[in-house]
Structure formats: structure tokens, C-alpha cells
Amino acid sequence: xxxxxxxxxxxxxxxKAGRGDRAAAAALVKAVSPKLWRISWRLLRDAAExxxxxxxxxxxxxxxxxxxxxxxxxxxxxxxxVTTNLCFDRxxxxxxxxxxxQAPEPLDPGPMPDSRLHQSALRDCVDAALASLPDRxxxxxxxxxxxxxxxxxxxxxxxxxxxxxxxLLARGRxxxxxxxxxxKADLLQASVEGHAA
Amino acid sequence: xxxxxxxxxxxALAKVLVHGSPVPEMPAARIEAAAMAAFSAQTASRPDWVKxxxxxxxxxVLGVGGFVYYQSWQTEQKALAADADAFAEQLLSTDLDxxx
Numbered sequence: 001x002x003x004x005x006x007x008x009x010x011x012x013x014x015x016k017a018g019r020g021d022r023a024a025a026a027a028l029v030k031a032v033s034p035k036l037w038r039i040s041w042r043l044l045r046d047a048a049e050x051x052x053x054x055x056x057x058x059x060x061x062x063x064x065x066x067x068x069x070x071x072x073x074x075x076x077x078x079x080x081x082v083t084t085n086l087c088f089d090r091x092x093x094x095x096x097x098x099x100x101x102q103a104p105e106p107l108d109p110g111p112m113p114d115s116r117l118h119q120s121a122l123r124d125c126v127d128a129a130l131a132s133l134p135d136r137x138x139x140x141x142x143x144x145x146x147x148x149x150x151x152x153x154x155x156x157x158x159x160x161x162x163x164x165x166x167x168l169l170a171r172g173r174x175x176x177x178x179x180x181x182x183x184k185a186d187l188l189q190a191s192v193e194g195h196a197a
Numbered sequence: 198x199x200x201x202x203x204x205x206x207x208x209a210l211a212k213v214l215v216h217g218s219p220v221p222e223m224p225a226a227r228i229e230a231a232a233m234a235a236f237s238a239q240t241a242s243r244p245d246w247v248k249x250x251x252x253x254x255x256x257x258v259l260g261v262g263g264f265v266y267y268q269s270w271q272t273e274q275k276a277l278a279a280d281a282d283a284f285a286e287q288l289l290s291t292d293l294d295x296x297x
Contacts, residue, residue, distance in 0.1 A: 017236070020240040022233070022236065022237070022240075025232075025233065025236045026229070026233060029228070029229050029232045029233065030229070033223065033225070033228050033229070033232070034223055034225075037220070037223040037228070038220045038223075041220050041221065042220065047221055047224075051224055051227065051228060054223075054228050055228055055231045055232060055235075058228070058231075058232040058235070059232070059235045062232075062235055062236050062239045063239070123219070126214060130214075141214070145210075145214050146214070173210055176210060176214075177210060180210075
């Protein structure tokens with residue numbers, strides 16, 4: 001059975017850029033690069049590497065443009081997949097990639113003294129908690145919570161089923177909740193203040 | 198969004214994540230400049246590549262075609278010369294006067 005055609009809001013720009021239209025290519029870069037940058041930065045935590053990955057993903061887009069088949073896939077989903085894979089490749093090369101089965105089981109850190117943390121300290125806590133996640137769990141959290149992709153799209157990006165995405169998310173969230181438990185009160189307070197601001 | 202995503206704990210976690218970890222500003226100018234340079238290089242290189250390949254293919258076709266034609270022409274000339282020689286030979290060896 002053939003897949004139904006997928007509506008892609010960027011299809012027009014893709015077609016024009018494929019014919020060599022510079023303005024369309026520039027518009028495409030403006031439309032997609034911020035998200036690619038955010039995903040790669042959140043997965044790599046390194047601005048220089050995130051910049052390289054964003055550029056590499058765009059160069060790969062130019063290479064597939066002449067043969068891009070409209071209606072087969074959304075270009076953004078394809079780009080997210082390329083970006084995530086490039087990030088995973090870099091993490092693997094640097095020996096920083098952590099698979100789910102290699103990650104230690106998160107431990108409940110228990111009650112902590114009630115100390116109010118500064119905003120920067122809170123940020124460090126969240127960064128550290130995210131960084132401690134296995135990479136595919138982190139990618140699932142980043143794509144779902146930060147980029148607000150649906151589970152189906154996250155599954156397409158990571159090449160897994162929706163059930164597997166839900167499983168990654170559930171494990172990732174559990175690990176984050178445990179890692180951030182000591183700072184829970186500060187974090188919730190900060191998020192309330194952030195909303196009020 | 199799945200049912201899991203609507204769990205209050207997950208909503209609280211999402212808020213915490215967003216407020217806890219901002220992404221640094223994207224170096225947009227550098228990324229756009231690099232991407233457009235790559236785009237220009239690709240769109241410029243395609244016709245050049247096509248031209249080069251086309252010229253090579255045309256040279257090859259002309260070269261091979263010319264060679265084959267020359268060979269067949271040469272063979273034909275040799276055959277014609279042989280025919281002419283044979284005819285001349287025949288004429289010389291035939292007693293034309295007696296025949297006439």
C-alpha cells in the first residue's frame with residue numbers, strides 16, 4: 001500500500017530552490033535553521049559543534065534538492081532526522097554517546113537541605129540533569145518538550161515507533177524528575193516567576 | 198500530543214525545562230552565509246559539470262565515429278583499387294583485338 005501524500009508547507013520553496021532560485025534557498029535557510037540550531041545545541045551543548053551541524057544539515061539539503069520528491073516526506077522532519085543523526089555521530093566520535101543500556105539507573109537523591117538556588121544554579125542543574133540522560137532519551141525530550149514535535153514526528157526523526165518514543169520519554173522524564181527532585185521547589189518557583197515576568 | 202504529555206507532572210517538568218535551560222543565540226549571519234555559499238557552489242558546479250561531461254562525450258562520439266568512418270572509407274578505397282587493378286589486369290590479359 002502506498003503512503004498518502006504528505007503536505008509540506010515548505011514544498012514551494014523546496015521546488016524553487018531545486019531549480020536554483022537563490023531567494024527561495026535563503027528563505028528556506030531562514031525558516032529551518034533556528035530549529036536545527038536549537039536541536040543541535042541542546043544535544044551537543046557546544047556552540048561551535050552546533051553551528052557545524054546546522055551548516056552540514058543545510059549542505060545535505062542542497063545535495064538532495066534536485067531529487068527531492070514532494071509529498072513523500074516533510075523537509076523539516078528530514079532535516080531534524082539528519083541533524084539528530086549528525087549530533088549522535090559527533091557524540092559517538094567523541095566517545096560521549098550514552099546508550100540507554102549503558103546509562104546507570106537514576107537514583108533517588110533523597111531530601112536535600114531547603115536552600116534557594118540562584119537562577120544560574122538552577123540552569124546548571126537542569127543542564128546537568130539533561131546532559132546525564134542517555135542520548136536518545138535526551139533527543140526525545142528535546143524534540144517533544146522544546147521543539148513541540150508530535151510523538152509520530154519524533155518517531156520518524158529517531159527512526160522508531162510511537163510506542164518506543166513514549167517509552168523513551170517516560171524513562172527520560174522519570175530520570176529528570178529524580179535528578180531534579182532536590183531542586184523541585186526552586187524550579188517550580190522559577191517557572192512561576194518566569195510566567196509572571 | 199499523547200495522553201502521557203498531558204500528565205500534570207510532565208507539564209510541570211516541561212515548564213521547568215524551558216525556564217531552566219535557554220539556548221544561546223544562533224550565529225545566524227555565519228550559518229546563512231555558509232549555507233548560501235554552499236548553495237551557490239552547488240548550483241554553479243552543476244552546469245560546469247554538465248558542460249565538461251557533454252564536451253567529453255561529444256569528443257568521444259566524434260572521435261570514435263570519425264575513426265570508424267575513416268577505417269571503412271579506407272577499406273572501401275582499397276577494395277575499389279583492387280577492383281580497378283583486377284579490371285586493368287583483366288583488360289591487359291585479354292586479347293582485345295581478337296575479341297573485337
